[in-house]
Amino acid sequence: MGLQLPELVASTRRRARRLALLTVLGLSVLLVSGCSADSQGQLKRLAMPEPASAQGDATLRLWQGAWIAALATGFVVWGLIAYVVVRFRRRNDNEIPVQTRYNLPLEIFYTIAPVIMVIAFFAQTVKTQNTVLEQSPTPDHVVKVVGQKWSWTFNYTGEQAVDERNVYVSGTSAVIPKLVLPVGESVRFDLYSPDVIHDFGVPAFLLKMDVIPGRVNNYEITPTATGTYRGACYELCGTFHSRMLFTVDVVTPQEYDAYLQGLLETGVNDSDAPILGGNDAYTPAGGGLDTIDMLGIDEGDEQ
Numbered sequence: 001m002g003l004q005l006p007e008l009v010a011s012t013r014r015r016a017r018r019l020a021l022l023t024v025l026g027l028s029v030l031l032v033s034g035c036s037a038d039s040q041g042q043l044k045r046l047a048m049p050e051p052a053s054a055q056g057d058a059t060l061r062l063w064q065g066a067w068i069a070a071l072a073t074g075f076v077v078w079g080l081i082a083y084v085v086v087r088f089r090r091r092n093d094n095e096i097p098v099q100t101r102y103n104l105p106l107e108i109f110y111t112i113a114p115v116i117m118v119i120a121f122f123a124q125t126v127k128t129q130n131t132v133l134e135q136s137p138t139p140d141h142v143v144k145v146v147g148q149k150w151s152w153t154f155n156y157t158g159e160q161a162v163d164e165r166n167v168y169v170s171g172t173s174a175v176i177p178k179l180v181l182p183v184g185e186s187v188r189f190d191l192y193s194p195d196v197i198h199d200f201g202v203p204a205f206l207l208k209m210d211v212i213p214g215r216v217n218n219y220e221i222t223p224t225a226t227g228t229y230r231g232a233c234y235e236l237c238g239t240f241h242s243r244m245l246f247t248v249d250v251v252t253p254q255e256y257d258a259y260l261q262g263l264l265e266t267g268v269n270d271s272d273a274p275i276l277g278g279n280d281a282y283t284p285a286g287g288g289l290d291t292i293d294m295l296g297i298d299e300g301d302e303q
Ligand SMILES: [Cu+2]
Pocket: 147, 197, 198, 199, 233, 234, 235, 236, 237, 238, 241, 244
């Protein structure tokens, strides 16, 4: 004696539903148990790096807030879709449901609601931007950063009491330069480019800015944790954009002073004035090894 067809369909459906529920439960348990403290932190920050600058917290809050607002909206929309799908699904009677052409209050609602959302997002963004771009009138340090094809030059201008020398480090496409910063002290980056538009940023600081020829942009950060971080160019600037990497060492103020003193003592890392790059787009700002020669390419191949 077998089951009748409708009963069979119903029991199969029940079984499939139970299986789906178990799968979701199992996957959730697996997902949560597989999380280390580190990845749980990442989950909480919604994949943002842990802020290593005083300015980063505001950016992180904006990011998290935007996700919460977007998810809340998503749940309402997904809930409504699920409700409509179930409530108005096709029944056995093959009857076509009531056809409603438009509903004025609803249409007014879904015109106004997104406008309100955009205004809220915009206001929060402007507020955050004003916070992270705030500058002290006299930052503890000023680093003049040059984005050149295809690396970076860091001028620690006016830092050295000895003869008021400018000390600097200049990278090339083959040598990744290092930027050293003291923890807990404010530093303003003045951004220069002799050639094309680059973008100077360190993910852990949660801040970046365009480096535009003929215009000196600047922003200020205060590193909050010692450590080594990665930095890069964030504007697709040309052929060797991908080589515009740098590392950032955040150290104690004493180590910072010792580092600058060490640079001065090398005898090749100092100059009368900050090195800001020549008019020739191919001249590395530091005047060190010629990038193009080193890579063995023709200037004609450029861009
Ligand atoms: Cu670049």
